[in-house]
Amino acid sequence: MNTSTTIAAIATAPGMGAVSLIRVSGADACEIVASIFRGRPQEKWKARSQHFGRIVDSAGVPVDDVLMTWFPGPASFTGEDTVEIAGHGGVVVTKRILELVLEAGAVPAEPGEFSQRAFFNGMMDLTQAEAIMDLISASTDLAARAAQEQLSGRLGSELEEIRQKVIALLAHLEAYIDFPDEDIDPDSSAALLSRLHEIRNAIDRLLATADQGRILREGLCTVICGSPNAGKSSLLNLMLGFDRAIVTDEAGTTRDTIEEVINLNGIPIRLIDTAGIRENAGTIEQQGIERSKEQLARAELILWVIDASASAQETASIEFPENSRIVRILNKSDLPMHADWIGEEGLSISCLDPATAETLRDHLYETLVKNGDINTSSLTAINARHQHCLKQAAQFFKQAGSNLELNESPEFVAMDLREGLSAIGDVIGKTDVEEILGEIFSSFCIGK
Numbered sequence: 260m261n262t263s264t265t266i267a268a269i270a271t272a273p274g275m276g277a278v279s280l281i282r283v284s285g286a287d288a289c290e291i292v293a294s295i296f297r298g299r300p301q302e303k304w305k306a307r308s309q310h311f312g313r314i315v316d317s318a319g320v321p322v323d324d325v326l327m328t329w330f331p332g333p334a335s336f337t338g339e340d341t342v343e344i345a346g347h348g349g350v351v352v353t354k355r356i357l358e359l360v361l362e363a364g365a366v367p368a369e370p371g372e373f374s375q376r377a378f379f380n381g382m383m384d385l386t387q388a389e390a391i392m393d394l395i396s397a398s399t400d401l402a403a404r405a406a407q408e409q410l411s412g413r414l415g416s417e418l419e420e421i422r423q424k425v426i427a428l429l430a431h432l433e434a435y436i437d438f439p440d441e442d443i444d445p446d447s448s449a450a451l452l453s454r455l456h457e458i459r460n461a462i463d464r465l466l467a468t469a470d471q472g473r474i475l476r477e478g479l480c481t482v483i484c485g486s487p488n489a490g491k492s493s494l495l496n497l498m499l500g501f502d503r504a505i506v507t508d509e510a511g512t513t514r515d516t517i518e519e520v521i522n523l524n525g526i527p528i529r530l531i532d533t534a535g536i537r538e539n540a541g542t543i544e545q546q547g548i549e550r551s552k553e554q555l556a557r558a559e560l561i562l563w564v565i566d567a568s569a570s571a572q573e574t575a576s577i578e579f580p581e582n583s584r585i586v587r588i589l590n591k592s593d594l595p596m597h598a599d600w601i602g603e604e605g606l607s608i609s610c611l612d613p614a615t616a617e618t619l620r621d622h623l624y625e626t627l628v629k630n631g632d633i634n635t636s637s638l639t640a641i642n643a644r645h646q647h648c649l650k651q652a653a654q655f656f657k658q659a660g661s662n663l664e665l666n667e668s669p670e671f672v673a674m675d676l677r678e679g680l681s682a683i684g685d686v687i688g689k690t691d692v693e694e695i696l697g698e699i700f701s702s703f704c705i706g707k
Contacts, residue, residue: 262339262376265291266368267360269353276348281357283365284341284373289329291363292342296327304329314346314356322359323352337373338380378688384415385688389642393476401525402475405638414465414639418687421461422680428454429676436669448663451672455660462653462683465641471633472640478520478527479632482554485564486575487535490590493610494564495519495532498619516550524624526633531558536575560627561585567607568594586626588619648685655679 265285271278283292293301298312309326316322325346335341346356361367369375374388390409397403408414428451483491496502498521517532531554534547555561558580565574567589579585587605589596593612606622608615627633641649659675 262379265365266372266376267291267357267365268368268373269357270343271348271353273350275350279346279348279353281344281346281353281360282341282368282373283344283360284335284337284339284368284376285365286340287364288340288342291360291365292327292344294363295359296325296344298327306331306334309345314344314359316359317362322355323347325356333380333382336382337376338382339376384412384419386414386418386645386686387412389644390414393642396476398478398520398527399475399522399525401633401635401638402527404525405472405475405640408638409640414641414645415687417461417465417639418683419689421458422683422687422689424454424458424461425676425680425683428458429673429680432669432673432676436673448666452660452663455656455663459653459656459660462649462656465639466646466649466653468634468637468639469641469643469646471638472642472645474526474632475638475640476642478529479559479627480531480557481528481560481562482531482533482551482558483562483564484533484551484555484577485535486566486573489535489564489566489574490610491535491564492517492532494562494588494590494619495530497610497613497616498530500616516547516554523620523627525635526624526627528623536577555583556580558583560623563587564590565600565605567591567596567600567605570597571599584630586623645686648682652679652682655682 263286265283265287267281267283270280270282289301289304295314295316296312297315299310304310306329309328311324311326313324314322323346325344328343328345330336330341330343332339332341344356344360346352371388374383374391377383378385378388387410390406393406394403394410397406432451483494485491495517499519503517503519516534519530521528521530533551533554536548536551555577561579561583563577563579563585565587568591587603589600589603589605589607590610592607592615593609596607606619608619628635655675655678659672659679662672662675
């Protein structure tokens with residue numbers, strides 16, 4: 260990234276709207292915008308205040324009436340001088356203003372470059388930069404809350420606290436190794452193991468949030484399955500609140516999978532309606548059944564819909580993957596229940612009755628919360644990249660503990676700690692050997 264350039268881009272979504280926003284960031288942002296802005300002179304601009312004016316082209320022809328705001332660095336999103344131009348949201352006029360900014364000396368911003376500059380200028384760590392995209396793409400309020408917590412620095416703060424504990428432990432150990440004449444207490448193996456155990460517990464607590472993070476970002480993969488005409492598509496329509504799937508009395512209407520996302524009290528649920536499973540199906544229907552089985556293999560939650568008005572013999576035998584989580588739904592409660600299902604476990608509903616939708620949603624929500632899929636009291640949620648790095652760190656710290664228990668050379672323990680520290684630093688974008696040296700000299704006053 261060339262941070263010496265001044266970058267510009269349209270910051271609002273493509274298309275027409277009431278207002279559009281163009282962001283300009285870099286050392287020359289003020290001069291570039293001032294060359295095309297006619298309003299309050301640049302020397303009289305007030306920081307973080309909007310100034311009304313007009314954007315003109317090189318011939319002085321007006322292009323648009325705008326509100327211009329100046330954010331002097333480092334007190335800006337990127338940490339650089341930044342100017343934002345709010346104009347009318349027409350596609351043509353917005354594009355024309357950007358063209359004038361580029362003609363005046365700015366260069367087009369690359370995807371994510373504003374956030375990247377904010378990171379390199381110390382305005383945020385990597386977890387906060389990633390949270391921006393999570394917040395934009397959040398499909399539920401819980402997902403948005405989790406992203407906002409991460410954007411505010413909660414996850415970064417927890418990781419930084421772990422880093423500092425590792426740095427302190429490593430600094431103490433390396434001081435003992437490198438400066439044997441300074442009478443530094445090496446600490447007993449038990450004391451070092453205790454400190455290391457505390458670090459590993461903190462990492463394990465974060466790793467435990469990985470599934471929650473994936474669900475909030477991607478949605479819980481929930482497959483609706485059952486025999487033909489059990490009411491699977493009716494269940495999908497019921498949960499969506501509108502008719503998405505075709506429902507008929509003819510068995511085998513659904514031939515392919517249908518996927519939609521619903522908001523279940525803040526939890527995004529990816530509902531997948533599948534073809535009914537039965538024996539002796541035709542060629543085309545059999546292909547749909549094979550796809551149903553493929554979806555079942557990937558499912559995190561299975562909604563098994565049963566026609567409770569029919570006998571158990573009429574219900575297809577389905578081979579569920581091992582350790583599947585299944586919610587059995589006894590559908591068609593508007594009809595007399597067959598004796599085979601009386602007393603059997605399952606949620607009895609009628610997909611034809613809209614009033615049962617809330618009952619079904621509450622039952623699923625309680626199931627997910629009880630199982631621990633979502634912990635609404637703590638929305639810390641690491642992503643796949645965080646998980647990979649933290650697993651590496653945990654493995655190195657485990658090895659360090661083993662070396663301590665085996666009374667191996669302190670150099671081996673220090674090597675594992677360094678690798679673990681580097682893995683944690685990769686999560687938030689901090690890997691600095693000088694910090695360890697600084698801790699050594701500040702804590703132990705070596706060389707006084």
